[in-house]
Amino acid sequence: MRWSLLLALALIYGALVHALPVKEKKEEHKKEEEEKKEAEEQGEDWELNLEYGRYLKEVVQALESDPSFRKKLETAEVDDIKSGKIARELHFVDHNVRTKLDELKRRELERLRHLAIKEHEKETGVDRNMLKIPVHIDHRNPTRFEVEDLKKLIIKTTADLEKVDQQRREEFKKYEMEKEFERKQELAGMDDEHRKQAEEKHNEEIKKHGEHEKLHHPASKQQLEEVWEEQDHMSKEEFKPEIFFHLHDLDGNGYWDEMEVKALFKKELDKMYDPNAPEDDINERYEEMERMREHVFKESDINRDNLISGARKRVQLGVSSQLLS
Numbered sequence: 001m002r003w004s005l006l007l008a009l010a011l012i013y014g015a016l017v018h019a020l021p022v023k024e025k026k027e028e029h030k031k032e033e034e035e036k037k038e039a040e041e042q043g044e045d046w047e048l049n050l051e052y053g054r055y056l057k058e059v060v061q062a063l064e065s066d067p068s069f070r071k072k073l074e075t076a077e078v079d080d081i082k083s084g085k086i087a088r089e090l091h092f093v094d095h096n097v098r099t100k101l102d103e104l105k106r107r108e109l110e111r112l113r114h115l116a117i118k119e120h121e122k123e124t125g126v127d128r129n130m131l132k133i134p135v136h137i138d139h140r141n142p143t144r145f146e147v148e149d150l151k152k153l154i155i156k157t158t159a160d161l162e163k164v165d166q167q168r169r170e171e172f173k174k175y176e177m178e179k180e181f182e183r184k185q186e187l188a189g190m191d192d193e194h195r196k197q198a199e200e201k202h203n204e205e206i207k208k209h210g211e212h213e214k215l216h217h218p219a220s221k222q223q224l225e226e227v228w229e230e231q232d233h234m235s236k237e238e239f240k241p242e243i244f245f246h247l248h249d250l251d252g253n254g255y256w257d258e259m260e261v262k263a264l265f266k267k268e269l270d271k272m273y274d275p276n277a278p279e280d281d282i283n284e285r286y287e288e289m290e291r292m293r294e295h296v297f298k299e300s301d302i303n304r305d306n307l308i309s310g311a312r313k314r315v316q317l318g319v320s321s322q323l324l325s
Contacts, residue, residue, distance in 0.1 A: 050160060052136045052153075055108040059145075059153060062100045066093050078304045082158050084151030091147065101145035109142050165294060172287045179281075205279035213271045218292040219264065219300065227264055245310045255307040258293055265292050 050056060063069055072089050073081070080086050090098075136156040138148040183202070187195050216223035221241075228234050228244055246252075250260055273285035300308045 050157070052108070052156075055104065055111075055136070056153060056157060058104050059101065059150075062097055062104065063093070066097045069093050069097075073305075076303070081154065081303070081305065084154040087147045087150035087154060090145075090150050098145065101149075102143065105137065105145040105149060106143065108137055112137070165290070168287075168290060172283070175283060208277075209272070209279045215268055215271060218268070219261065219296040223268060224264065226267055230267055242310065249310065255309055257307060258297070261296055261308065262289055262293050265289050268292070 069089060069092070073086065076086050093101075136153050138146065138152055141148075187198055190198060216226065224241075224244060225236060225239050227248075228239050229236050232244075232247060245256070248260055248264060249256060250263075251257075269285055269289055272288065273280040273282065275282060297306065297308070
């Protein structure tokens with residue numbers, strides 16, 4: 001599977017970008033500047049706020065340039081990827097790619113050395129040996145990018161990214177508890193009559209929130225057909241899973257990543273959450289979107305690389321295997 005999306009998740013919280021058409025030559029320079037800015041913004045999201053994000057991104061881009069390495073990733077076992085065992089395939093990567101990786105490692109070590117010096121100077125009197133040593137890179141070999149470097153990068157990135165959803169769930173649980181606590185605090189300060197009115201209003205809002213259109217199973221054929229009709233403005237009779245998949249494969253890499261999948265849920269979320277309705281909480285809408293995303297990837301992302309292939313999704317939608325080539 002595509003290595004960049006194996007390591008990058010999501011981040012989450014971006015917007016879909018559509019390039020403007022070029023009508024005149026005088027607009028080309030402006031368009032190039034806009035695309036450059038968009039690329040920079042997307043690059044920042046891609047790095048996921050990891051301290052070593054730029055290094056991760058550049059290593060991934062270098063490895064992606066080797067077709068053989070990418071092909072081996074497609075058939076790799078989940079455990080081999082998460083454990084870093086797949087890093088052994090680095091031995092067979094193209095020489096030019098290896099040279100590029102060597103240079104990236106040297107630059108990363110130089111960056112880390114500068115950080116260590118800066119931290120040491122800031123914390124006067126702190127023993128240099130007590131400074132935290134980054135674990136995403138092999139410090140023992142400062143000149144070559146080897147199997148151990150790739151293994152360390154995979155393991156560290158996997159561990160960091162697995163914390164994202166858990167942290168999000170914990171923060172949402174805390175948010176819900178605080179919201180309920182504040183509501184009860186307000187009730188406690190009311191007299192009996194106003195407390196009764198507030199409780200009735202709260203119960204009415206809960207009831208109203210539950211009154212919405214029928215929801216479809218996330219990423220089911222019914223749900224995707226609804227997107228096809230109402231968002232893509234296509235005829236229901238013309239629905240074709242392979243065309244739909246490519247239409248929503250925004251970066252054209254043959255896979256749906258987390259951002260592309262979450263974009264499919266807008267219609268479903270609109271059924272449940274109205275930003276102008278007092279009974280609908282926008283934070284709950286966001287959490288519901290993430291739960292849908294988790295559910296879809298649990299069902300469809302067989303090798304747990306945070307990607308859904310076009311072939312896999314078309315099989316789930318009941319398309320003949322003859323269309324999968």
